[in-house]
Amino acid sequence: MKRLIGLAMMLAFIACAPEDKVGKVMSGWQEGWFEIHSINTGRGECFFYILPDGTTLLVDAAGANPMDEELEGHGYPLAPAKPSADITSSQVIVDYIRHFLPEVSGGKLDYAVLTHYHGDHMGILEKGMPVHEEGGFVISGITDVGSQIPVGVVYDRGDLMDRPSKNSFAGATPKRYGNYLKYLEWSAEAYGTERRTAVAGALDEIRMLHSPEAYTSFSVRTLASNGNVWDGKSGNVSRLPSTDELMVIGKDKGCVPENILSVAHHFKYGDFDWFTGGDCQYIRREQFGYLDIETPIAEVMGKVEGMKASHHSTKGTNSNELLSVLRPDFVIAGTWKDIHPNHATVKRFFKASPDLDFYTTNLTEGAKVLLAEEGVDWTTFAGTQGHIVVKVAPGGREYKILVLDDSDQEYRVKSISQSVASDN
Numbered sequence: 001m002k003r004l005i006g007l008a009m010m011l012a013f014i015a016c017a018p019e020d021k022v023g024k025v026m027s028g029w030q031e032g033w034f035e036i037h038s039i040n041t042g043r044g045e046c047f048f049y050i051l052p053d054g055t056t057l058l059v060d061a062a063g064a065n066p067m068d069e070e071l072e073g074h075g076y077p078l079a080p081a082k083p084s085a086d087i088t089s090s091q092v093i094v095d096y097i098r099h100f101l102p103e104v105s106g107g108k109l110d111y112a113v114l115t116h117y118h119g120d121h122m123g124i125l126e127k128g129m130p131v132h133e134e135g136g137f138v139i140s141g142i143t144d145v146g147s148q149i150p151v152g153v154v155y156d157r158g159d160l161m162d163r164p165s166k167n168s169f170a171g172a173t174p175k176r177y178g179n180y181l182k183y184l185e186w187s188a189e190a191y192g193t194e195r196r197t198a199v200a201g202a203l204d205e206i207r208m209l210h211s212p213e214a215y216t217s218f219s220v221r222t223l224a225s226n227g228n229v230w231d232g233k234s235g236n237v238s239r240l241p242s243t244d245e246l247m248v249i250g251k252d253k254g255c256v257p258e259n260i261l262s263v264a265h266h267f268k269y270g271d272f273d274w275f276t277g278g279d280c281q282y283i284r285r286e287q288f289g290y291l292d293i294e295t296p297i298a299e300v301m302g303k304v305e306g307m308k309a310s311h312h313s314t315k316g317t318n319s320n321e322l323l324s325v326l327r328p329d330f331v332i333a334g335t336w337k338d339i340h341p342n343h344a345t346v347k348r349f350f351k352a353s354p355d356l357d358f359y360t361t362n363l364t365e366g367a368k369v370l371l372a373e374e375g376v377d378w379t380t381f382a383g384t385q386g387h388i389v390v391k392v393a394p395g396g397r398e399y400k401i402l403v404l405d406d407s408d409q410e411y412r413v414k415s416i417s418q419s420v421a422s423d424n
Contacts, residue, residue, distance in 0.1 A: 018391065022413050026404055029054065029102045032394030034218065034269045038308070038332045039096050040361035040387050040406045041089030042082040044120030044141075045334035047276065047308065048097055052218050052269065052394065053210040054104035057111040058097070058151070059265075059276065062336075063090045063123025063141020077338045079362035082406040090123060090144035095409055096387070097149060104210055108150040108191075111206055113198065114142055114180070115262040115278030116157060117173050120336070125175055135186030143183035150191040154184065155205060157226040157261050158197040163243055165258035166251045173258065198225035198263045200236030206265070217270040217396060223297055224264040224280065227256065232300040239290045257281065259311055260293040266301065270396025271421035273304040275326055283316030294322040301325050305399065305421050306390060309333035313341035313349075313360075323352035329419065330357040330401060332388050338366030343374035357382035357417065359403070386414055397421055 018027040029035055029050045037048040044062025051057065082092065101107060114122055123141015130139045137143050146154070160168050160177045167173035187193035198205060199222060206220040223229065228236040240256060241249065249255050262278025277297065285292035294310070294317070304326050311317040313333040331349055333341050341360060350356055363384035371378045378384065387404040399421065403414045 020391075020400075020402060020413055020416060022416060024413055026389065026402060026411050026413050028100060032215070034267075034272070034392040034396070035100075036267075036274065036306075036332075036390040036392075037096070037100065038334060038359075038361055038388040039093055040082050040334075040385075041092045042079045042336055042362055043089040044336060045312070046089075046093050048093075048100070049267075050100070050102055051208050052215040053208045053212060054102040055110045055208045055210060056097075056101065056105045056108075057113065057206055058093075058109050058145065059113045060115055060121040060278075061090060061093055061112075061123060061142040061145045062120055063088070063144060077364065077366050079336045079364050082362075083408050088140075088144070090139075090141050092409070093145050094148045096411075097145070099409075099411060108152065109146075110152045110209055112142065112146065112151045112154045113206075113263055113265075114154065114156040115264075116258050117160060117167065117177050117180075118258055118279065119172065119176060121278070122176060122180065125172065125179060132183075132186065134190070135182055137179050137182035137186065140179075143179060146183060146187055146193070151187065151193050152191075153194045153196055154187075155196050155198040155263065157263055161243075163226050163240065163256070163261060164246050164250075165261055166255040167258045169251055198222050200225050200228040201230035201234070215269075215394075217268075219268050221266045221268075222263065223266050223275075223300065224262070224277070224293060226263075227261050227293065229293065229296040230300050237296075239296065241290065254288050256291065257283065259317075260291060262293075262310075264297060266304075268396075269392055271305075271423055272392050272396035272399060273302070273306075273421075274390075275301065275304045275307040275328075277308070277310040279311040279317070281311050281317035282319045282321075292319070294319045298322045298325040303327045303422065304329075305419075306330045306332070309341065309345075309349075312336065313345045314339060315342040315345060318345050318348060320348055320351070323348055327353050328356065329353065329422070330382065330390075331359065332390075333358070333360045335360045335362050335367070338364050338370065340367060341371075343371050343376045346371065346376050357401070359383040359388050359401070361386065361388060361406075382417065383415060387411070 259279035
């Protein structure tokens with residue numbers, strides 16, 4: 001009987017779903033649908049959300065120079081820039097968003113979230129990059145996207161030194177952060193943009209602005225920010241050393257990686273749940289337990305339909321503790337190096353969810369070799385190249401996942417899968 005009910009629901013879903021066909025340009029947003037867009041540039045991570053009433057949200061904006069083959073000295077072979085090295089990644093994001101922005105948005109982004117201050121999420125700085133004529137900031141990543149598309153409110157983890165990471169003291173991060181502040185100052189004057197600090201536990205930071213009363217089963221909770229994690233009740237707690245102690249630790253052993261200060265969210269629409277945690281990780285927790293930001297997140301979460309693989313599914317992230325709670329039905333990994341995704345991390349995903357649909361935005365030839373050598377059959381992945389879009393039907397019971405061709409900017413559909421959310 002349950003199977004028949006599921007089939008009936010699926011047929012009804014197909015009947016009311018936006019018209020999407022393989023080989024055709026993907027359809028635009030429709031009222032009542034919740035959309036998750038993983039925009040692939042081959043140079044970092046970017047997610048674009050359209051909430052059920054048309055409210056828009058950008059989370060991170062990959063902004064690396066596509067001509068840079070040794071991005072910030074990482075030294076790992078990179079995926080090819082998408083759609084080509086002739087266009088910057090931030091311009092790819094701008095073009096994509098403009099194509100899919102709903103009419104109700106009025107041509108702007110209602111919200112943007114910068115999960116943390118790393119270049120593959122906010123944009124890098126290099127000599128020769130263009131400078132904004134009015135604002136005096138380097139145009140890259142979030143500053144490029146935000147200067148072309150007005151943003152209403154920008155959330156981030158707070159001041160770089162309020163809770164210093166190992167990247168806060170020298171090098172590229174302070175320069176990127178200073179450039180970001182210049183952009184915010186200009187955008188506040190030009191567009192009225194507000195900067196706010198994301199607060200762990202908040203349920204009203206990302207909210208629908210057009211007709212929230214029509215979609216009361218939809219919500220976005222901030223789970224973590226700046227090392228603070230929601231306690232599941234009314235407050236947020238931190239297991240990190242105090243700011244003064246972190247200043248003493250500095251870049252020495254026991255320092256806090258910028259990644260664990262990432263902003264994390266739980267999106268919920270009826271039965272559909274989605275987790276996204278920036279670059280959250282647990283690396284070196286055996287020596288310094290406070291560096292595990294995933295276990296406290298797991299303590300306040302439950303099963304989800306889908307999640308963004310934290311930190312590009314590299315090593316030291318997406319722990320057994322977290323995945324045994326989330327047990328995702330599908331995962332989207334924003335991969336862009338030979339070491340993405342890490343073989344041990346992929347195995348943890350499939351241990352938690354044996355029937356998992358695993359999607360990567362890129363999968364380099366080097367990554368395929370590394371995975372195969374470690375016993376991971378990457379040919380079983382649900383998708384390995386392209387923009388990945390999740391369309392959740394009104395009410396959150398049914399959803400479909402589409403992979404879009406990223407070799408040009410036509411946004412043609414490569415594949416479609418359809419699913420029903422579980423009763424979490």
